[in-house]
Amino acid sequence: MTRRKFIRKLVGAGSAILAGGLWLAKKAVPRKFVRGAGLGKYPGSLKDLGDIDNQGKWSG
């Protein structure tokens, strides 16, 4: 292997390692959100609104 070929392979391998590192880093950093979009469906069970014209039992 000539010296030139060796350097070319070294640069190629280095680039691949760098790209892989960047890809991993990007995956490790979480995406940031303040607002969350609604799901549109409730994960629990649904109920009727019922009679709302009465005082709530909860504090507040």
Added chain:
Amino acid sequence: MRRELKVQCELCPKLCVIEPGQSGECRVRINLEGVLRSVVYGFPCSMHIDPVEKKPLFHFLPGSRILSLATVGCNLHCKNCQNWEISQANPEESKAAACPPGKLVQLCKQYECPSLAYTYTDPIVFYEYTYDAAKLARQAGVRNVLVTAGYINERPWRELLEHVDAANIDLKGITDEFYRNICSGTLKPVQEALILAKASGVLVEVTNLIIPTLNDKAEQIGELCRWVRANLGADTPVHFSGFSPRYKMRHLPPTSAATLDSAREIAIGEGLNYVYIGNVRSKAGQNTYCPGCKGLLIERSGYTVLQQRVKDGRCPDCNREIYGVWK
């Protein structure tokens, strides 16, 4: 590829990093395929029409009815939570009604409620629902009220406050240690939220729940009052509320009426003008008096207003301006 991504929720100071398919500490904000979603948007678990005094708000449209709602979830986990059955519930195990923001405004009109309260749990965790409903409500001439622990980051808080008319914000204690040990939170963000709400022109009332042995010492109450006076002003109404043994604090006794009376005396001594007592019967502690001439302005019995003498925002006897929203 996207579904493997973690998300970070920057709504509140907890800054939860959420794994795919999991929820944040509040239980209601989830990471679905690399995107933050609110599972409770448009799904209140509780909705009632309360007197506004129940929030408690004593300086905001006294005697009026307020449509009050909550979804499940909370970003704090107070060991003394009075509403833990809904605040600490998982949405998967709870029941809720479908009620989009527009329907809330329609209900306010139908039941002749001049205002809408986001309450019972904490509107911070159903932020998007609160924000959208508040915006629509204001356009329709309905006022918005938050009842909250104020544990939220500055940017979303500032944006929400633009649509809010009044807030009762808990100041649960005056030490970081109390917030860390009892509430799983920290003190500073709450203090910042209180200051920002007041500076934004929102009518602010403060609630401090007094828990025997934990935050009932005279020095602690005095320090809290001095902080309120220095940072929010002497006219900011403060409600000292009595604790009932609940959730993870069933071993402590309820707060005595004497402790609450003593807290009120301390607060008045520290120069606060409007100090109230909640969850126990107290004649003086539920009425509003003029800080100028000391005359009776609003007489209450429980949540009922018996007499309202504030006229055009002023004391009818000495003409002093009275802090509040009166019409």
